[in-house]
Amino acid sequence: MTDEPMDVxxxxxxxxxxxxxxxxxxxxxxxxxxxxxxxxxALARDLAADPRTALQRIADAAMRLxxxxxxxxxxxxxxxxxxxxxxxxxxxxFVPALMETTSVEGTPAGxxxxxxxxxxxxxxxxxxxxxIGSPPHVHESLxxxxxxxxxxxxxLCVFAQHIDRQFDAxxxxxxxGLADFASAAWQTVSALDTHVRVAAESSSERTVLRRQLSLAxxxxxxxxxxxxxxxxxxxxxxxGLGLQALSDVAPPGSDVDRRAxxxxxxxxxxxxxxxxxxxxxxxxxxxxxxxxxxxxxxxEEWARHSGxxxxxxxxxxxxxxxxxxxSAVYRIVQEALTNVARHSGAARAGVVLERRDGxxxxxxxxxxxxxxxxxxxxxxxxxxxxxxxxxxxxxxALVGGTMDIESAPGKGxxxxxxxxxxxxxxxxxxxxxxxxxxQRADV
Ligand SMILES: Nc1ncnc2c1ncn2[C@@H]1O[C@H](COP(=O)(O)OP(=O)(O)OP(=O)(O)O)[C@@H](O)[C@H]1O
Ligand SMILES: [Mg+2]
Numbered sequence: 406m407t408d409e410p411m412d413v414x415x416x417x418x419x420x421x422x423x424x425x426x427x428x429x430x431x432x433x434x435x436x437x438x439x440x441x442x443x444x445x446x447a448l449a450r451d452l453a454a455d456p457r458t459a460l461q462r463i464a465d466a467a468m469r470l471x472x473x474x475x476x477x478x479x480x481x482x483x484x485x486x487x488x489x490x491x492x493x494x495x496x497x498x499f500v501p502a503l504m505e506t507t508s509v510e511g512t513p514a515g516x517x518x519x520x521x522x523x524x525x526x527x528x529x530x531x532x533x534x535x536x537i538g539s540p541p542h543v544h545e546s547l548x549x550x551x552x553x554x555x556x557x558x559x560x561l562c563v564f565a566q567h568i569d570r571q572f573d574a575x576x577x578x579x580x581x582g583l584a585d586f587a588s589a590a591w592q593t594v595s596a597l598d599t600h601v602r603v604a605a606e607s608s609s610e611r612t613v614l615r616r617q618l619s620l621a622x623x624x625x626x627x628x629x630x631x632x633x634x635x636x637x638x639x640x641x642x643x644x645g646l647g648l649q650a651l652s653d654v655a656p657p658g659s660d661v662d663r664r665a666x667x668x669x670x671x672x673x674x675x676x677x678x679x680x681x682x683x684x685x686x687x688x689x690x691x692x693x694x695x696x697x698x699x700x701x702x703x704x705e706e707w708a709r710h711s712g713x714x715x716x717x718x719x720x721x722x723x724x725x726x727x728x729x730x731x732s733a734v735y736r737i738v739q740e741a742l743t744n745v746a747r748h749s750g751a752a753r754a755g756v757v758l759e760r761r762d763g764x765x766x767x768x769x770x771x772x773x774x775x776x777x778x779x780x781x782x783x784x785x786x787x788x789x790x791x792x793x794x795x796x797x798x799x800x801x802a803l804v805g806g807t808m809d810i811e812s813a814p815g816k817g818x819x820x821x822x823x824x825x826x827x828x829x830x831x832x833x834x835x836x837x838x839x840x841x842x843x844q845r846a847d848v
Pocket of ligand 2: 740743744792793794
């Protein structure tokens with residue numbers, strides 16, 4: 406703390422009613438150390454348990470300990486318009502406009518903030534400043550200011566409404582102690598608010614960043630898939646045609662003819678692998694025909710490779726979803742079915758995609774051996790290598806949704822994903838297989 410001059414509450418006509426000197430002249434009442442210790446102990450506990458109500462409890466305690474008719478806590482705020490004053494808590498008959506700001510210039514609170522020490526005011530009715538909501542018919546007000554890092558920060562005030570209640574030096578001592586407490590409470594609440602704000606900002610920044618990364622990843626996959634298909638695919642096709650031309654001129658059954666035929670076979674295999682790789686990176690069906698066609702195509706391919714039968718059902722409107730939502734569903738199904746193939750030992754799997762009540766509901770289930778999701782979620786040395794379930798959950802979160810897993814050893818596994826999507830409410834059942842004749846998935 407420093408003693409630099411305060412920049413608030415210039416002295417004014419209100420000084421006429423400042424009677425602080427009376428505090429030393431009046432006989433002080435005897436201190437009640439027991440009540441004081443009890444009150445401060447309770448305040449310390451309140452501050453630890455619930456800092457946000459501490460200022461109110463301090464106002465209540467000030468009224469009680471100083472035997473006042475009312476009490477209030479005011480806090481200084483600096484903003485673009487200069488220094489303002491705001492009541493944060495009040496007790497007794499005094500009902501100030503809590504949380505409204507006002508200038509303290511020339512008010513008793515301003516005078517106390519400027520002097521930096523407890524001040525006593527005798528307030529006649531004409532001196533009552535309604536702008537800062539003083540209680541009616543105030544006879545005396547005792548005001549203890551506090552500072553934070555050398556700057557005026559707030560005041561704790563007690564008010565007496567009857568002429569026979571006069572504040573003395575003992576009241577001033579108690580009020581000063583309580584004002585220190587209010588300062589600590591206010592600093593705690595401010596630090597908490599800052600912490601909450603910073604945490605909220607950084608979490609929303611992280612979400613935006615992850616969303617951008619996810620979009621960038623899809624874009625990069627799309628570019629790679631296009632390049633593989635258009636560039637490398639074209640070269641392979643040209644190579645195949647060249648080899649065919651070579652066969653055409655080579656004597657049938659010759660060495661050159663046989664080698665050319667072998668190389669053509671290799672080129673075909675490479676072409677198919679390239680195609681499959683491009684589809685895995687970014688199925689064209691997802692861009693060209695939409696989610697259901699892309700899922701159907703993927704499920705068929707998956708069933709062929711894994712040897713596990715899969716049913717795919719889509720319910721609800723078949724209009725296109727936003728690209729980020731389509732990518733999320735596609736990648737989640739891809740990862741969930743990869744897990745079924747790798748871990749479940751299932752005979753059957755099912756995928757249900759439903760648009761209902763403004764939500765996408767996705768279920769991927771299998772009748773395999775199941776697992777304990779809680780154990781898998783527990784931190785262990787292995788966990789950093791398992792990215793599938795974590796990635797699925799993140800993709801769901803990026804589109805504002807959630808993912809739940811129901812699974813138990815021997816009971817199969819169901820993965821539920823739900824996220825909001827603007828638009829539709831009427832459900833209708835449709836078999837994707839039936840639609841496929843209209844919508845060939847060209848992947
Ligand atoms: N359908 C399933 N049936 C049985 N066990 C499963 C199933 N899905 C997930 N699991 C279990 O959950 C674990 C975590 O799955 P996750 O996809 O996160 O990791 P992973 O498949 O082991 O590795 P990767 O990071 O390559 O996906 C798996 O190792 C497996 O034990
Ligand atoms: Mg996995």
